[in-house]
Amino acid sequence: MENGLEIARAAAEAAARQSYGKLVAWLAARTRDVAGAEDALADAFAAALERWPKAGVPDRPEAWLLAVARRRRVDAIRRRLTGEAARDHLRLVAEEMEASMNDEELPDERLRLMFACAHPAIEPGVRAPLILQTILGFDAATIASAFLVSPATMSQRLVRAKSRIRETGIPFRVPERAELGGRLDAVLEAIYAAFAEGWSDPAGTETQRRNLATEGIWLGRLLASLMPEEPEALGLLSLMLFAEARRAARRSPEGDFVPLAEQDIALWDDMLIDEAEALLGRAAAKAVIGRYQLEAAVQSAHTARRRSGRTDWAAIRQLYDALLAIAGSPVVAINRAVAIAEAEGAAAGLAALYVLGDDKRLADYQPYWAARAGLLARLGNTSQAAEAYDRAIGLERDPAVRRFLQQRRAGLGDGATKG
Amino acid sequence: MRYMLLIYVNEAAMAAAPTETTYEISAAYGAYTDALKKSGAWLAGDRLKPTQAATSVRMANGKTNVLDGPYADTKEQLAGFYMIEAEDADAAIAWAARCPAASAGTVELRPIWEQTM
Numbered sequence: 001m002e003n004g005l006e007i008a009r010a011a012a013e014a015a016a017r018q019s020y021g022k023l024v025a026w027l028a029a030r031t032r033d034v035a036g037a038e039d040a041l042a043d044a045f046a047a048a049l050e051r052w053p054k055a056g057v058p059d060r061p062e063a064w065l066l067a068v069a070r071r072r073r074v075d076a077i078r079r080r081l082t083g084e085a086a087r088d089h090l091r092l093v094a095e096e097m098e099a100s101m102n103d104e105e106l107p108d109e110r111l112r113l114m115f116a117c118a119h120p121a122i123e124p125g126v127r128a129p130l131i132l133q134t135i136l137g138f139d140a141a142t143i144a145s146a147f148l149v150s151p152a153t154m155s156q157r158l159v160r161a162k163s164r165i166r167e168t169g170i171p172f173r174v175p176e177r178a179e180l181g182g183r184l185d186a187v188l189e190a191i192y193a194a195f196a197e198g199w200s201d202p203a204g205t206e207t208q209r210r211n212l213a214t215e216g217i218w219l220g221r222l223l224a225s226l227m228p229e230e231p232e233a234l235g236l237l238s239l240m241l242f243a244e245a246r247r248a249a250r251r252s253p254e255g256d257f258v259p260l261a262e263q264d265i266a267l268w269d270d271m272l273i274d275e276a277e278a279l280l281g282r283a284a285a286k287a288v289i290g291r292y293q294l295e296a297a298v299q300s301a302h303t304a305r306r307r308s309g310r311t312d313w314a315a316i317r318q319l320y321d322a323l324l325a326i327a328g329s330p331v332v333a334i335n336r337a338v339a340i341a342e343a344e345g346a347a348a349g350l351a352a353l354y355v356l357g358d359d360k361r362l363a364d365y366q367p368y369w370a371a372r373a374g375l376l377a378r379l380g381n382t383s384q385a386a387e388a389y390d391r392a393i394g395l396e397r398d399p400a401v402r403r404f405l406q407q408r409r410a411g412l413g414d415g416a417t418k419g
Numbered sequence: 420m421r422y423m424l425l426i427y428v429n430e431a432a433m434a435a436a437p438t439e440t441t442y443e444i445s446a447a448y449g450a451y452t453d454a455l456k457k458s459g460a461w462l463a464g465d466r467l468k469p470t471q472a473a474t475s476v477r478m479a480n481g482k483t484n485v486l487d488g489p490y491a492d493t494k495e496q497l498a499g500f501y502m503i504e505a506e507d508a509d510a511a512i513a514w515a516a517r518c519p520a521a522s523a524g525t526v527e528l529r530p531i532w533e534q535t536m
Contacts, residue, residue, distance in 0.1 A: 121508055169420045169530055171507035 012052035014218075019061035020045045021135040022106055025113035029172040034113075034134055034162040044068035045137055062106045110135055111226040112172040114219075117161075118186040119170045126161045127190040128197075133158055135222070136215060146197050146212045184227075188236050188292060191219045195240050213247075216240060224279070234283035235293035238276045242299030245272035257404040265306050273303050291327040294319050298335075313342035330359055331367070338371050346378040366395040370405060382412045421462065421531040422503050422511040427495040428524030430469050447519040455503060460514060464501035495524050502531070 020041060027037035044065045058064040117130040129143045144154035164170070175183040195216025220237040227233045249267035252258055280296050301316045320336035333356050341349020353372055362368040373388035389409035396402045436444070448466075455461035470489040477484045489496060501518070505511040508528075515526040 119508070121512070167530060169422075169505075169508040169511070171509050173509075175509075 009053040012057055013049060015057040015061055016045065016048040016052055017136050019065055020048070020137045021110050021113075022108055023062055023065055024134055024137075025109040025172075026106055028116075028134070029109040029112050032166045032170070032172065034116075034165055035159070038134070041065060041069050108226070109172065110222065111174055114187050114190075114223070115174055115183060116165055116170050116172045118183070118190045119165075120183070120186065121168055121170055122161055122164060123157075124186075124189075126157045127186065128193040129154060129158060130161050131187075131190050131219065132194055132212075132215060135219065138215075184230065184232065187223065188232060191216055191223060192236060192240070192292075194219060195243075213240075213244065217244060229286070231283040231286040231288050232290040232292050234279045235290055235296050238279035238283065238296040239292050239299060241272045241276035241279070242296060242303060245269040245276065245303070251400060255400055257398070257400040259404070260302060261311065268303065268306065270306075273306070276300070289322070289326070291323065294323045294326070298323075311342070313339055317343045330356060330361055330365060334362075334365075334368050334371050337375075341375055341378075346375045350375040350379065364395060366392050366401075369395065373405075373408070377408070377412055385409075386412055420505060420507065420511070421533070422505055423529045423531060424464075424501040424503060424511075424515050424518060425497060425527040425529060426499040426501075426518065426520040426524065427493075427527060428498045428520055429494065430496045430498065433498070434469070444519060444523075451518055452501075454517070455501065455514065460503045460505060462502040462504055464499070466499040467497060469498075470496045498524075 023041055024034070024037045027040065028034045031037070047068050048061075048065060052058070052061075113134055114131055117134060118127045122130065129147060132138045132143050133140065140155035140158055141151040143158075144151040147154065174180070195213050197212045197216075217237070217240050220233075220240050223233045224230075224237045245268050246260075246263060248269070249263035249265075250258060258264075276296065277300060280293065280300055283293050283296075298316055298319045301312050301319065305311050317336065317339040320332060320339050323332045324336055334353065337349050337352035337356070339349075340352045350372070353368070353375065356362060356368070369388045369392035373385045373392055376382075376385035376388060386409060389405055389412070393402055393405045393409065396405060433441075433444075452461065452464060455464070473487075473489040475486045475488060475490050477486075498520070501514075503511065503514055505514060511528055511530075515521060515528050518526050520526050
């Protein structure tokens with residue numbers, strides 16, 4: 001019963017966010033004034049979040065929100081709370097929208113809004129928060145806690161970004177084919193950043209961060225539905241679903257970190273994995289390879305263990321070769337070295353890691369030291385392995401992963417006597 | 420919207436460039452200006468004399484303070500400007516990217532503060 005209520009609540013909230021995001025996008029696309037659009041709808045959105053879970057979602061949710069917004073406007077003007085911009089927006093609504101909305105659905109401009117939020121003239125770090133706020137209606141405090149910055153700082157950055165959209169004349173439009181690639185990358189990156197913020201809290205101890213992974217997937221689904229022919233949009237959603245499918249398996253019941261290779265496949269979510277596979281298949285059919293499709297393909301190769309009982313490391317290595325060629329980064333290079341170690345032996349993997357040794361960014365990068373420690377340990381080089389584990393332990397923020405690394409380091413003693 | 424394209428280049432390097440290069444640069448600016456005018460985007464634009472010719476003026480306590488030299492000592496100096504009409508930031512960025520200064524220095528894009536009634 002309680003579960004049923006919870007589901008109804010979640011559905012009502014999702015509907016409120018859908019309608020809110022559509023209305024903000026529709027209004028902002030016409031005025032370039034995101035803050036004004038949000039202001040005009042803030043009260044109505046709050047009322048929807050409160051009322052819809054109890055009374056049910058109205059037949060025409062957008063019309064409901066608009067009606068409330070207009071009614072509230074009268075009170076607000078009386079209290080002098082609504083600014084000039086919000087009034088302008090509501091006038092626009094009155095004049096233009098109600099006529100056109102009688103029979104037709106409100107056009108969905110959220111894709112354009114996403115492209116405005118992830119415009120190259122907007123600072124990269126604020127793009128994901130901006131999308132979360134404008135499309136999903138999250139307040140600055142919630143976003144701030146997810147991104148681990150103070151609410152005041154986040155609020156200021158969001159306000160600045162919105163005024164920049166207006167002042168700089170950033171357009172609300174989907175870029176033409178010729179420039180779509182780079183611009184779409186920025187949108188994908190922002191959505192993935194939202195997902196990754198939530199993903200970094202696998203145990204879900206910080207509720208708001210865990211929710212953010214869900215919101216990242218929500219945005220990914222929205223993007224994939226708005227750009228169903230775009231292989232990288234499908235690839236990103238597939239990647240996030242593969243990762244999400246393994247959430248329950250990433251920690252033991254005691255809260256300990258469980259590495260991918262040791263995860264209990266019974267805890268993987270088969271439905272999500274199947275959906276991810278189907279998306280990847282659809283993306284692959286377009287025959288335009290990209291970073292997110294390759295990363296999703298790596299995940300797919302990992303989950304193949306579900307059926308075959310073993311991981312296809314040779315395939316994973318090839319996928320990382322391709323990733324390195326089109327989107328090389330230290331992270332990709334390390335993962336590739338790990339795949340080489342599994343496919344060809346620890347010595348080959350370690351050689352691939354050593355090639356990276358000159359990159360200064362790696363000195364403070366935990367996965368580099370953890371991978372190095374693991375390979376050194378396998379080769380019986382315990383003293384160097386211990387040193388590398390110490391570096392990795394010192395760099396790790398997550399206590400569960402730290403405990404895991406400490407256990408591995410403690411286990412070196414046995415290896416040393418045997419070796 | 421109206422935008423200013425503020426052109427910043429390294430004056431010293433420009434001055435030291437061989438005549439042939441200077442000629443090529445002028446030709447490039449000429450072609451760029453023509454393109455702006457043909458498209459109807461051009462509103463104004465000119466080249467500025469080097470910062471050696473600059474004078475900075477400030478009023479303090481009712482007295483006019485005149486200093487020789489530019490306002491700020493920077494690696495690249497303001498060397499010219501265009502004022503253009505563009506539909507939005509993307510169109511303005513596209514024009515800025517075509518400006519010869521974008522390859523040799525920096526083009527700063529600033530929307531003009533329009534008076535609204």
